[in-house]
Amino acid sequence: MRRISLWVFALAAVLAAGIGGYWAGVRGLPVAGLREWLDGEGTPVTAQPKATGAIIYYQDPDGKPAYSTTPRQTRDGRAFRAVRASEDVSFEERPPATADATPRRILYYRNPMGLPDTSPTPKKDSMGMDYIPVYEGEDDGSPVVRVPLGVDFH
16 A cells, blocks of 8 residues: 555656646746756756867857858847857868878869869869869879768758
């Protein structure tokens, strides 16, 4: 009999906590300390390095694909998040920094859209995109496309 009453008490406590949490969430009541543990999506926050550099652009605070070059607010009055230079995404492959870093020699510049057009000097294509430099040791003449590790295409 005692075991059943413990189970009933535990079930009642879990239900009360669930209903209370739902009620607080629907009404938008803040829970002290919860923001420090979880981010806006309910996943644990990981330690991230402090953003540095100049502000490049401003992004919607919810992560939606809305950007601005000047400070702006959402329709509900929240400020857009400033994105600094260290946070900006770059898809360019950067060579690892070494103590004896010697500049690599550029062989030629290739069309960014994959066309067979090359140039011995930097230039732009018909859409205004910069030609991509091809460094010594990168071009082996094969039709294989290399994607650097860590590039996320989402």
